[in-house]
Amino acid sequence: MxxxxxxxxxxxxxxxxxxxxxxxxxxxEFDLSPQQSGRTHAARNEAAIAAISKGFKFATAGKFTVAVAPGGPPLAAYATDARTVVGADPDYASAVADALGLKLELVPVAWADWPLGLTSGKYDAVISNVGVTEQRKEKFDFSTYRQGxxxxxxxxxxxxxxxxxxxxxxxxxxxxxxxxxxxxxxxxxxxxxxxxxxxxxxxxxxxxxxxxxxxxxxxxxxxxxxxxxxxxxxxxxxxxxxxxxxxxAGWPDRSDVAIATRKGSGLAAALTAATNGLIQDGTYAKILDRWHLADEALQKSETNPPGLPKF
Structure with missing residues (x-):
């Protein structure tokens, strides 16, 4: 070499x-306006709501508080108003919030800050192109939503x-x-x-x-x-x-991108169910198509699948 x-x-x-x-x-080809008039919304998913652990407390009642690192389009970037975060990950977070019957609260964060904020309960989940790894699984639960x-x-x-x-x-x-x-x-x-x-x-x-x-x-x-x-x-x-x-990313195996939640918090199963509902009713495909990411689609969401090994 x-x-x-x-x-x-x-x-x-x-x-x-x-x-x-x-x-x-x-x-x-990419709507980076703050209005996001073309955003796809999802139906309420009663099965996913029922899967939320009875002991789980959301960071803010009635809201799904999600951290996202605006690293650039098409995944997550600041809109033309330089304030609103838009992209495939915010669209997906919005659809999951819809499925859970909650209002989305999106929190822009620096990539390095999401683990501490999630652990401390500042937000309920991280939806920001986080890959599943065996090391991360020691501290967090994962619900997959795209191929890495x-x-x-x-x-x-x-x-x-x-x-x-x-x-x-x-x-x-x-x-x-x-x-x-x-x-x-x-x-x-x-x-x-x-x-x-x-x-x-x-x-x-x-x-x-x-x-x-x-x-x-x-x-x-x-x-x-x-x-x-x-x-x-x-x-x-x-x-x-x-x-x-x-x-x-996991060659020769597959490695997926996932929603990260606190380990054992009781939310991961509900997020996996919500994602599978979005896949089944076509909402998921519409979101990926909107941001030209159909190649990254999953056929099924999984909770805590095998991740990248420790190197």
């Missing part, structure tokens, strides 16, 4: 322009048609984040390719998203691998990159 060290591009102005390019196109996927994206001019398994990536120059789960997986892929007599993967690292996209568009790299949802938004925004495959 070949590794290209991190470097900082001096074309700061060019990189900044790349980030903002095509924002009007993205606005046509990374995306393989190339320029629209690329001749690469599909990346599904290690041999498809042999010899390619792939941009990946240092220290990420996707890097760990691609290192294993490269080792498999080498053992099979194929060329190793050449991993490339850059300081930020702008530099990564610049490298891809200037053909210094052939593929970029990041969380799938982020790249879906960039592809819709800029119209010059496309998906050629996805990679489970």
């Amino acid at each position: 070949t590794i290209i060290p991190t470097f900082r591009t001096v074309l700061v102005a060019t990189a900044a322009a790349l980030i903002g390019f095509g924002s009007a196109s993205a606005a046509e 996927l990374h995306g393989f994206f190339v320029t629209t001019k690329s001749k690469i048609a599909s990346i599904k398994e290690p041999k498809d990536a042999a010899g390619l120059r792939i941009i990946v984040g240092a220290g990420t789960n996707q890097e760990r997986i691609l290192v294993k892929w490269s080792d498999e390719d080498t053992k099979a007599g194929l060329k190793p993967i050449e991993l490339q690292y850059y300081d930020d998203d702008a530099a990564s996209l610049l490298a891809l568009r200037s053909e210094r790299a052939e593929v970029i691998v990041q969380p799938h949802a982020q790249l879906v938004y960039i592809a819709a925004r800029d119209k010059d990159i496309k998906s050629v495959g996805t990679l489970s």
Whole structure:
């Protein structure tokens, strides 16, 4: 495996322009307005309500208080008013609140702060692209609601048609984040390719998203691998990159994204039931379609499934 060290591009102005390019196109496909007139609402789910433990006390009576970290569209981002948090996760939280017969109270938080706030009872749940891991399961319960996927994206001019398994990536120059789960997986892929007599993967690292996209568009790299949802938004925004495959965060197994709740609080079963109700009546699919995330759909929600192991 070949590794290209991190470097900082001096074309700061060019990189900044790349980030903002095509924002009007993205606005046509993603509603980032505070009004969210297209948000899908859900029916009350009596079975899910009945599954709430009798001893569970909501942070605020009559409300489903949910923490979310606004990391960027399409999952969660500040709307055009710079105050309202919108995206797929807020839409899903709203639908779950509807199913439980509660009013949604969304609390924007920094990603690093959600575990302490959840443990202390500041909010009832976290719906913010939290992956299930065995370590997190020691302190929290989980109700799954999306697949945890990374995306393989190339320029629209690329001749690469599909990346599904290690041999498809042999010899390619792939941009990946240092220290990420996707890097760990691609290192294993490269080792498999080498053992099979194929060329190793050449991993490339850059300081930020702008530099990564610049490298891809200037053909210094052939593929970029990041969380799938982020790249879906960039592809819709800029119209010059496309998906050629996805990679489970738990490869070779599946790893899912879930609602996090306090361990043993008595809410997880109800949230799993609410999610399965949304899947069955089609509300769930409408939410994912709205944010271009149908590829991440689950067929069934589970409570505390196997998660990423401790490394």
